[in-house]
Amino acid sequence: MDWGRLKTIFIIAFLILDIFLLTQLMNKQKDNKLEVRTDVSLEENLHNDGIDYSGIPKNPIRDQYMSANTKIFSEKETEKLKDQLWTIVDRSIIYSKLVNPVEIPDKINVQEMEEYVRNNILYGDQYGFGNYDKKAGTITFYQKHQDKLLFKNRSAHLVFNVDKDNEVYSYEQTMLEEIEPISEKEEVLPAIRAVEAIYRNKLLKQDSKIVRAELGYYTVVNMEASQVLTPTWHVVAEHEGEKESMLVNAFEGQIIQENTGSGKSVLEVR
Secondary structure (H helix, E strand, C coil), rough: CCCHHHHHHHHHHHHHHHHHHHHHHHHHHHHCCCCCCCCHHHHHHHHHCCEEEECCCCCCECCEEEEEECCCCCCHHHHHCHHHHHHECCCEEEEEEEEEEEEECCCHHHHHHHHHHHHHHCCHEEEEEEECCCCCCCECCCCEEECEEEECCCCCCCEECCCCCEEEEEEECCCCCEEHHHHHHCEECCHHHHHHHHHHHCCCCCCEEEEEEEEEEEEEEEECCCEEEEEEEEEEEEEEEEEEEEEEEEECCCCCCCCCCCCCCCCCCC
16 A cells, blocks of 8 residues: 555545634634624624614603594585585585685795695694695695694695696695504504614615604504594604605514505605
8 A cells, every 4th residue: 555645645634624724713713703794783783883863752641542424525514615616525525626726836935834724624723734745746644643643644644736836726625534453552663662663674765864754653454434543653764955754663663564566755844
């Protein structure tokens, strides 16, 4: 037997084994580093991505599921409307044309618009500003319950139509009534959990700022004459001067996706 040759074979074999073990060790160290990175706290991740969330609510909040019925408008109610040509459709929708269109500035004054609504629209004090979509030519208000907006609710909104001269000339109004709790109050997910859901789904751009996180309601069950509403976080993120809004179920933490065409859900422009 050629011992010199056999010795060389053993040396090569051990060298290959050493290289294999070294490779395995390096891969394990690499995996460990990756695990450490994924275990970094949410706060650290947000900080590393330059996301400012310092203004969100931090106190615990309790809320509950609500039920609501579609309001039926009567002609006696609409007779209170002055300088308007109105009609009621399906008993639940008011379409009205303003005799004297209202001019609005390029940058809408929300307080002035809310005052106009309170003074000229049925139950106007029960609506809050939603958004001004210049491209669509609409100003949308959403109905409120206990100062919380009923987000993106076609059965509880007030939509003004704006012409090319920046004048409001008509509107559509719907409303819910008999809004009542149907469950016991329980603690909702804190606002930071809503931010986390949006961040984990890669919907927050780097160097964004959370400019608003407010609790409202969103419809989870929608029947012909009634609805079930769930507490919902409305989170507004600003990046390079543009604002984007997202809704997160405040009990389950799920992002509420809507098919808006562009993939964006913008609720407000304040």
